[in-house]
Amino acid sequence: EIVLTQSPGTLSLSPGERATLSCRASQSVSSRYLAWYQQKPGQAPSLLIYGAISRATGIPDRFSGSGSGTDFTLTISRLEPEDFAVYYCQQYDSSPRTFGQGTKLEIK
Amino acid sequence: QVQLVQSGAEVKKPGASVKVSCKASGYTFSAYYIHWVRQAPGQGLEWMGWINPNSGDTNYEQKFQGRVTVTGDTSITTAYMELSRLGSDDTAVYYCARPGSISSLPDGFHIWGQGTMVTVSS
Numbered sequence: 001e002i003v004l005t006q007s008p009g010t011l012s013l014s015p016g017e018r019a020t021l022s023c024r025a026s027q028s029v030s031s032r033y034l035a036w037y038q039q040k041p042g043q044a045p046s047l048l049i050y051g052a053i054s055r056a057t058g059i060p061d062r063f064s065g066s067g068s069g070t071d072f073t074l075t076i077s078r079l080e081p082e083d084f085a086v087y088y089c090q091q092y093d094s095s096p097r098t099f100g101q102g103t104k105l106e107i108k
Numbered sequence: 109q110v111q112l113v114q115s116g117a118e119v120k121k122p123g124a125s126v127k128v129s130c131k132a133s134g135y136t137f138s139a140y141y142i143h144w145v146r147q148a149p150g151q152g153l154e155w156m157g158w159i160n161p162n163s164g165d166t167n168y169e170q171k172f173q174g175r176v177t178v179t180g181d182t183s184i185t186t187a188y189m190e191l192s193r194l195g196s197d198d199t200a201v202y203y204c205a206r207p208g209s210i211s212s213l214p215d216g217f218h219i220w221g222q223g224t225m226v227t228v229s230s
Contacts, residue, residue, distance in 0.1 A: 035216030035217070037217075045203075045220060047217060049216075050215060050216035092214045097143070
């Protein structure tokens with residue numbers, strides 16, 4: 001199975017700053033079959049990015065995804081107050097469809 | 109609009125089984141796989157398996173093999189996840205989710221149910 005390792009575990013930033021979240025895969029994820037999700041307390045996850053670089057419907061352009069192979073990045077260009085949440089990456093290249101352990105983005 | 113609505117919270121005793129439903133609306137139910145994902149309290153997301161509602165084909169995470177059964181009823185556009193031989197470590201929120209692409213095309217989960225809390229306690 002493909003193991004996804006996210007870093008950092010917790011990221012403390014202020015509104016207006018830039019956030020860079022990393023997701024590293026234990027083996028290559030082909031065809032960029034990688035997604036990013038945002039989860040707020042008490043809510044279901046919601047899709048931000050799929051295909052490593054494509055924004056889901058309604059996602060603002062301050063969210064961007066990049067990377068290929070084993071290294072992927074989610075960037076939030078200018079943090080808004082509503083962006084502070086937990087973020088997960090997921091690969092859907094192979095079964096099982098594994099998730100990373102999550103990065104908590106908290107207000108500094 | 110496209111949505112998945114799940115059944116309500118459950119409390120079960122160790123060794124029992126639980127069956128969670130996921131009612132789909134706003135799209136052609138048979139055209140999209142349904143996946144199941146769970147999240148233990150304070151923990152991350154764990155993928156459990158999928159069903160192709162059109163064929164009934166399923167695929168499960170190996171750790172759940174023999175304990176999980178995912179089914180679908182196209183007549184009422186509802187998918188079900190049944191987990192047997194429950195233990196305390198099965199206490200979690202269980203989500204159904206739907207990819208954005210039809211049938212077998214790999215995709216992220218664009219649509220999520222609201223989640224169903226399952227508590228296993230004696």
